[in-house]
Amino acid sequence: MHSFRFSAEPLPPEVEAARASIRAFLDAEREAGHFVPHRTSWTTFDAAFSRRAGAAGFIGLTVPEAYGGHARSGLVRFVVTEEMLAAGAPCGAHWIADRQSGPQILRHGTEAAKRAILPRICRGECAFGIGMSEPNSGSDLAAVRTRAVRDGDDWVINGSKIWTTNAHQVDYLLALVRTGEPGPDRHGGLTQFIVDMAAPGVTVRPILDLSGHHEFNEVFFTDYRVPDAMRVGAEGDGWNLVTEELAFERSGPDRFLSDYRLLVELVDRIGPEPDRFQAVETGRMVAQLTALLGMSASVARLLDQGIVPGVEAALVKDVGNGFERAVPEIARRLVPVEPSLSAQGDAFREALGGVTLRAPSFTLRGGTREVLRGVIARGLGLR
């Protein structure tokens, strides 16, 4: 009998207690007009919002106090992130650093890197991008060709990264580059470095997405010099580190709450007396979402206990992305409107328009649906 390591145990009361303060912060932000929930999502880059969130103590929650953090449990961070997602807060200027780059530097970075960077992350003043994909290395991450060559105390990097969200606005990338031969399993010879976007030798080309927004970029490295102190983990250990990083990237509530505000707008647009079709489909989505919330809380609990639940995390992302993709497709059948990005004053039409154009990315970013299903199949013992 195959069973997964999910449980319905509620989060501890001291963790739930964190909800009130993050909600008060988000309510104040919204009331001050700092963000409009249906227009923003967790990838929306808003440096001022992130600085205020950092000052209020909501970033770097799990980082030790010595590095400017708050030394709270991973579950407190889980509650804070799901509240930010549910509120539709613009988290792009701190999300990547808080979710994966910061924790990665804390576990595997040099003391110099930790001291230089972690306190700034915790203050919400330091944004990160993910330097994994390359023009010829998307899902096949082991095919990375950007190369770093040792030169004294430095490494010299040449090559390019692509689909780098907010590269034009972030302070650093955490980049996976080739420092040696791949070896028989293709996983060797890769190393992670912290890349300073302000240093010479880095150029950024914008790539506009479906909605015409500039979040994506291609990043070029030409004889870019990075000090060895900015290496994260041992030389050649990049594959293991990146696998660990992806476990954090894949299991969170950002994998099924990306378009939560569209669901909220939909419920309001339908109103208190739905017809049967509207009630059935709304109920179906809420049942799916409730299951996902239970699953992701379980994964957060396992991660907090130091267990890396690879299959369960992949299941949250696969089922979660499927849900996120379905919401706009269901919503448009329940309320007959024409989606638009410029439907001022009609939040539902605007939200539907924005999500429709963003939805294809949900099952691509952080590992495609097809890659995820391979991970799940391996976990089920099929490969």
Add this chain to the structure above:
Amino acid sequence: MSRMDHAVEAGDMVDGIVLDQVERLLAQHLTPALLAACDGAVDATAWPADLWTALAESGLPLALVPEAEDGIGLAATTAARLIRRCGWAALPLPLPETVVGAALWSAAGGDANADALSLVPGGPVRIAPHTDGFVLDGRVAQVPWGGSVASLLLDAVDATGEPHLVRIAAPGTIRDTHHNLAGEPRDTLDLTGCTVSTDEVRAAPGWATGAGVPAVEAVGAWVRAQQMVGALESCLGSALDHAQERQQFGRPLAKFQAIQHMLAEAAGHVAAASAAADLAAACWGDPRFVLATAIAKARCGEAAGHVAAIGHQIHGAMGFTQEHPLHRATRRLWSWRDEFGSDALWQERIGRAVCACGGAALWPMLVRLRGGAG
């Protein structure tokens, strides 16, 4: 360690012992021959009396009744695991119905007994005062093992519209016997003129009703959701085994990417359905019970169709026969998803409740459901 810790640990141990016992009894009794003999779709329906006696002698009918009321006092989450195990094994007896029916009756202040009990679906039966009790008026259909159980638990309503929970001795005569797609008996019984004493007419506990859903329908949906998790796990497990054993084109089916992706998709449905049913299990006896049950029945019912379809596709023609045991899981999934309210009905109820409260109330509701401070 405090005394309470000891009590919790002792409770966990009892729970483990009970689950082991169920495991042993089912493994010992549920032979393919017995399962076939009890399958109304194939053969004359049998009531496996020896197995019921063995289950009853172990005290299992009162598994979820508190110890103070002479039950085992299992945690509801453990009782849910017991019921999932029955669903996994395709137990052809109404033990799941009896376990939750006795617990509901006990929670309503009634004296629960270990006799086989069934839950009557299909909404309230009319009752009216009678000499020293009440008289019933109505015909009930699709009653699980209605012709074999000792008593029935049903939702009733009197002339003033007041809802009641009624336990009644099952009438000896069956008006009509049907079977669900799994060959489980679903009987039609005429209750018109049957009388019960006032002791057998009670108010359902507040947590078990709400949003227009009467208590027996709610606990019936709860029990079917838990059974479906067991059948989903059985179907997925069988598909995983088959994919690894069956060779085509010189390699196991499991090595084909198309097969891997189908199984990964099925696993996602099983995981989500289990998570929803886990939540409902944790909400037994709690004000969140009806909503959590609605979500579990809706999510398990949705998973049932997908997982059964994938299970059959993986098994090929072999799975389409009575010779392969896959049908015990899939025919139950196709039956149980529609019993005590289909997934569409429960989705509709959830949707109406959510829309009535508006978009802003949804997130706090979701957080409260998971046990947090909404």
